[in-house]
Amino acid sequence: MEEEFNLSNQKIFDVLVMGGLGHIGLPLGLVFAQKGLKVCLLDIDENKTKLVLNGIMPFIEYGAEEVLKEVLGKGNLKVSKDISDISRAKHIIVTLGTDVDEYFNPQTKKLIDTMVGIKKYLDSSQILIMRSTVYPTLCRQLSKKLEGINIAYCPERIVQGYAMREIPLLPQVVSGFNERAIKDATELFSKISPKIIETSVEEAELVKLFTNSLRYLQFATTNQFYTMATKLGCDYNKIRKTMSDGYERVYSLPSPGLSGGPCLIKDTLQLKAFDNGHYLLGYSAMMINESMPNFIVDELSKKYDLSKKKVGILGMAFKADIDDIRDSLSYKLIKLLSFHSAKVSCSDEFVRDASFVSKEELIRDSDIIIVGTPHSAYKTISIPENIHLVDLWGIIQNGKEYKRWERV
Numbered sequence: 001m002e003e004e005f006n007l008s009n010q011k012i013f014d015v016l017v018m019g020g021l022g023h024i025g026l027p028l029g030l031v032f033a034q035k036g037l038k039v040c041l042l043d044i045d046e047n048k049t050k051l052v053l054n055g056i057m058p059f060i061e062y063g064a065e066e067v068l069k070e071v072l073g074k075g076n077l078k079v080s081k082d083i084s085d086i087s088r089a090k091h092i093i094v095t096l097g098t099d100v101d102e103y104f105n106p107q108t109k110k111l112i113d114t115m116v117g118i119k120k121y122l123d124s125s126q127i128l129i130m131r132s133t134v135y136p137t138l139c140r141q142l143s144k145k146l147e148g149i150n151i152a153y154c155p156e157r158i159v160q161g162y163a164m165r166e167i168p169l170l171p172q173v174v175s176g177f178n179e180r181a182i183k184d185a186t187e188l189f190s191k192i193s194p195k196i197i198e199t200s201v202e203e204a205e206l207v208k209l210f211t212n213s214l215r216y217l218q219f220a221t222t223n224q225f226y227t228m229a230t231k232l233g234c235d236y237n238k239i240r241k242t243m244s245d246g247y248e249r250v251y252s253l254p255s256p257g258l259s260g261g262p263c264l265i266k267d268t269l270q271l272k273a274f275d276n277g278h279y280l281l282g283y284s285a286m287m288i289n290e291s292m293p294n295f296i297v298d299e300l301s302k303k304y305d306l307s308k309k310k311v312g313i314l315g316m317a318f319k320a321d322i323d324d325i326r327d328s329l330s331y332k333l334i335k336l337l338s339f340h341s342a343k344v345s346c347s348d349e350f351v352r353d354a355s356f357v358s359k360e361e362l363i364r365d366s367d368i369i370i371v372g373t374p375h376s377a378y379k380t381i382s383i384p385e386n387i388h389l390v391d392l393w394g395i396i397q398n399g400k401e402y403k404r405w406e407r408v
């Protein structure tokens with residue numbers, strides 16, 4: 001494939017994605033390559049590089065592997081760890097995130113330093129497009145450090161696992177610090193997005209953060225309702241169903257569940273840091289969502305001596321039908337159960353771990369089962385009545401027709 005690309009200093013790539021083998025960078029690069037653009041995926045991860053060059057997706061992204069094989073075959077895709085490839089691209093799309101440290105402070109300096117580090121490969125003919133979710137004002141700070149470079153901010157809003165389906169469907173928010181950046185980013189994203197919405201850069205940063213944080217608040221609301229209903233001995237999923245029966249105003253209430261993952265909490269914490277700690281709603285949401293495993297284990301420990309129980313956790317990924325365990329609250333369950341000396345076993349449909357058992361074995365050997373992730377495969381399994389089942393999502397129907405009110 002190398003020979004398809006003339007490795008001179010000319011702009012031979014239409015798009016270079018920095019962080020191109022990540023959950024956001026890889027599907028985006030594939031969608032552009034499928035449109036016939038020459039795409040370079042720049043990444044430091046050697047394992048993922050090997051897999052992708054062999055046409056294998058390093059993580060679950062539905063519909064991506066076929067496209068990967070197709071664009072590799074057509075010679076539209078290059079995978080690189082050579083940072084100087086940045087100078088050979090017309091558009092540089094950055095999908096490196098802003099982490100939050102153990103004291104909840106966004107690590108903006110790390111991303112800014114990385115970007116300053118690539119300045120020598122950038123020139124005024126290129127467009128630098130930030131796509132990560134960023135701390136508010138980060139893009140403007142960056143524009144001051146990278147004077148003379150055309151910078152746009154076009155946040156990614158797909159749901160992980162379904163990017164290939166959603167990229168062509170979702171409107172793309174486009175913003176930038178000059179006309180040239182906005183015009184070029186608009187032209188580029190018009191090739192893959194059905195609609196472009198132009199805003200200011202700061203508005204675009206908040207659009208992305210508010211979207212994720214709203215979702216996190218919704219989960220916290222329903223989770224808190226769940227804990228209140230459970231304390232009263234009521235079936236919260238039945239309550240939800242009754243609330244929404246013929247009553248549309250409640251339709252946006254999602255099911256309770258474990259809200260983990262790398263995005264929602266991080267982005268809520270970025271807003272909290274930005275607002276000098278005044279984002280009390282966000283802080284409360286974090287306390288509620290993060291304490292759901294504690295609530296589950298506390299309730300169980302009131303009923304049982306957990307040191308004498310075998311507890312199975314069904315589902316370890318941070319959300320349904322994917323293989324990503326980043327910040328999954330199932331792992332917090334293991335930790336809390338171990339404080340009670342319970343014997344814990346784990347199972348997952350997609351996450352590969354030699355210590356995990358099959359769902360059949362887990363069901364056979366557990367006194368208590370906690371659903372950690374509502375994988376679709378659990379819709380049709382049966383859990384014997386002698387097993388204590390904790391299923392916040394209400395996904396286990398024990399052979400009945402599946403009628404759960406799905407999270408939207």
Ligand SMILES: NC(=O)c1ccc[n+]([C@@H]2O[C@H](COP(=O)([O-])OP(=O)(O)OC[C@H]3O[C@@H](n4cnc5c(N)ncnc54)[C@H](O)[C@@H]3O)[C@@H](O)[C@H]2O)c1
Binds near residue numbers: 019096132160
């Ligand atoms: N995952 C999601 O569902 C989602 C959705 C919307 C937005 N986002 C945002 O997108 C950003 C990226 O998230 P992600 O889930 O793709 O992360 P990820 O960890 O899957 O991907 C990041 C990639 O960057 C690579 N990388 C790290 N440092 C690098 C460097 N210096 N040069 C080149 N490559 C480097 C890593 O090897 C990795 O492949 C975050 O800001 C996140 O908040 C994520």
